[in-house]
Amino acid sequence: METNAPTTADAALLNSPRAQGAFGTAKSSIKVYGVLSVVALLAVIAVSSSGHMVNTFMWVRAVLLPGVAVLLYRMTGSASRGSRRAFERGRALTVIMPIAIIGVDLLPGVCPPWYAVTQVVCMLPVIRVAFITRGSALRAAFPQGR
Known part of the structure; x- marks a missing residue:
């Protein structure tokens, strides 16, 4: 039976x-x-309330991403207490999220340039976490091979 509890x-x-x-x-x-992410959501609300076009894609992403921040924070907390599973999931998400979000925003016609820039700015801290989780301190705390 596999456990998430770290060895001594x-x-x-x-x-x-x-x-x-x-x-x-x-x-x-x-x-x-x-x-x-919350600021980006507020920007979408402000733009929409001023009568400008905000598409469904922008609304869905603006509402979901603050929730993802909460989940990612909880995963990082679990990882800091020794959960290898949470560490590996968080580590994967911090690489996949920026690529997916920025990649989709680069597709012509999906969203306006101001929204794409907002999303890139939101992803900068996530990219930082991707590098942190691949640093020597956390690689040593969660060695490969299990």
């Missing part, structure tokens, strides 16, 4: 100041992403 050796690496510092920075970055 892994726990020492997980609780090291470097690893916990990396998790702290990742959590802060995700909070920034959450705030930026």
Whole structure:
């Protein structure tokens, strides 16, 4: 039976100041992403209420992404307490999300340029987390091979 609980050796690496510092920075970055996502939602609301065109795609994404920030923050919290599964999921999401979001925004006609720029700015903290989760401190806390 597989468990998410870290072994004694892994726990020492997980609780090291470097690893916990990396998790702290990742959590802060995700909070920034959450705030930026809410600002993007407010921008969509403001543009819509001023009578300008806001398509369904923009509404759906603007509503969903703040929720994703909450989920990503919770996953990072679980990972900081030793959940390998949460760490691997968060690590994957922080790579996939920016590629998918920015890639879709680059398709002609999907959204206006101002919205695409807003989404790129929202993804910058997520990209930072992608690099943090691939750093030496967290690679040591969650070694490969299991």
